[in-house]
């Protein structure tokens with residue numbers, strides 16, 4: 670592995686893969702690293718959430734079967750991309766519409782693991798994610814990034830934290846976004862999604878053999894970043 674230098678520039682063109690359980694801070698770490706290393710953050714969970722939103726809207730969410738096709742789901746013309754706003758946030762757009770707030774609702778969280786189980790949807794999104802990373806320079810977080818999307822990533826991190834801590838953190842995040850919910854509901858949703866993510870047939874959540882494990886139950890954001898930056902500097 671090598672720190673990939675862009676010709677004529679000292680910007681590292683690393684690809685970093687972050688996988689792990691729901692609500693263990695993957696996006697916080699990914700954003701920290703993107704900022705620190707001048708990389709582009711790609712939130713692949715948001716892409717599965719966006720597809721879920723489309724399927725709810727087009728009335729197909731109850732017609733999901735394992736072998737359903739993209740055409741049958743009415744998704745063949747879908748355009749998904751991230752645009753950077755004036756605060757440098759990466760905002761997900763589907764068919765030109767900003768959906769960032771809508772995709773964080775509990776209703777989307779309830780359906781998204783069923784959507785993420787469908788092979789045709791995974792194939793569509795994995796291809797798109799690989800295209801986004803083809804020139805290097807991304808921090809991508811999800812469930813199958815180190816194993817399927819970016820098997821040659823320069824650094825792979827598998828994140829975990831205790832379920833109680835994860836539920837507390839997600840509750841706080843949802844409350845800040847004005848989403849009405851309870852700790853019990855959040856805990857139940859996280860446990861169910863973990864189970865589905867780990868047990869689905871296509872691209873289940875699992876640690877890549879060469880991933881480093883990061884348990885951040887007891888770490889502050891600063892401690893976590895310091896630890897991971899040490900790993901980045903070890904890439905030779």
Ligand code: DC
Nearest residue numbers: 713714715717781785811812813862
């Ligand atoms: O990271 P998140 O909670 O926003 O992800 C939403 C769901 O999408 C999660 O239940 C698992 C699924 N997902 C996936 O299957 N593969 C990915 N690369 C990212 C997310």
